Amino acid sequence: MMGKGGVFAQLIEQFMVLPGIGRKTAQRLAFFVLKMDAGGAKKIGEAIIAVKEKLSFCSICSNIAEEELCSICASPSRDRGKILVVEEPSTLFSIEKTGEYKGLYQVLLGIRSPLSGYEATDQTIHTFLKRLVEGVQEVIIATNPNMDGEATAIYLTRLIRPIGIKVTRIAFGVPVGGDLEYADELTLAKSLEGRREIT
Numbered sequence: 001m002m003g004k005g006g007v008f009a010q011l012i013e014q015f016m017v018l019p020g021i022g023r024k025t026a027q028r029l030a031f032f033v034l035k036m037d038a039g040g041a042k043k044i045g046e047a048i049i050a051v052k053e054k055l056s057f058c059s060i061c062s063n064i065a066e067e068e069l070c071s072i073c074a075s076p077s078r079d080r081g082k083i084l085v086v087e088e089p090s091t092l093f094s095i096e097k098t099g100e101y102k103g104l105y106q107v108l109l110g111i112r113s114p115l116s117g118y119e120a121t122d123q124t125i126h127t128f129l130k131r132l133v134e135g136v137q138e139v140i141i142a143t144n145p146n147m148d149g150e151a152t153a154i155y156l157t158r159l160i161r162p163i164g165i166k167v168t169r170i171a172f173g174v175p176v177g178g179d180l181e182y183a184d185e186l187t188l189a190k191s192l193e194g195r196r197e198i199t
Contacts, residue, residue: 008034060131062107062124064089072096072105079103081137085128085156087111087144095142103140106131111143111152129159138166168197 008030015026033041057063058070065071072078082103086092092105106128132139139160143149157167 057107057109061105062089062109062127063092063105077102080135082140083131083136083138084140084142086142087149087152091142108143108152111148125156125159129163132160132163132165136165138168140168140170142170166197 011030011033012023012026015021015029016023021029033044054066055064058065058073059068060073061070063070063072067074079102082101083106084095084101084103085106085108086095087108087110089107092107095101108124108128110124139156141153141156143152153169160167
């Protein structure tokens with residue numbers, strides 16, 4: 001059952017595909033699944049399949065959505081004068097948990113990396129720039145505080161400033177090289193509050 005190439009080994013290998021999961025953690029998860037009743041294991045499997053079948057990306061901001069628009073873009077109560085730019089939906093979720101930000105978002109689904117090439121597609125950025133019409137007063141850049149995040153912030157600033165829109169960068173209470181999605185809610189709230197204009 002647990003030999004090389006068996007179903008248990010395959011489950012371990014599939015868990016190891018997930019970010020941050022090494023062999024020991026993958027084995028622990030696999031044993032946990034093995035001990036579960038069939039109904040519980042089936043629910044996990046169905047939830048994974050449902051995510052792939054029922055979720056996509058918002059046609060406006062690229063956030064995770066069940067419909068064409070995510071709940072944030074569809075909400076009439078959001079401040080449409082501000083757009084906060086993040087790298088991934090996971091960072092958006094972290095910021096939303098603070099309850100401090102009431103504007104809109106743009107999810108890049110990647111970044112511009114000087115070393116490994118461009119992950120954020122030109123199409124994503126082109127779509128974002130088309131959103132910057134009358135009424136948008138500020139773009140807040142919240143890419144990660146590392147070399148690639150800074151490169152992305154500089155690139156976006158160069159595209160946005162000629163339009164005449166204020167561009168700010170969040171302040172950081174996380175270590176340089178850190179990842180915003182792992183910052184606590186208070187740190188993120190203070191980072192938004194302390195944002196500075198990019199000159």
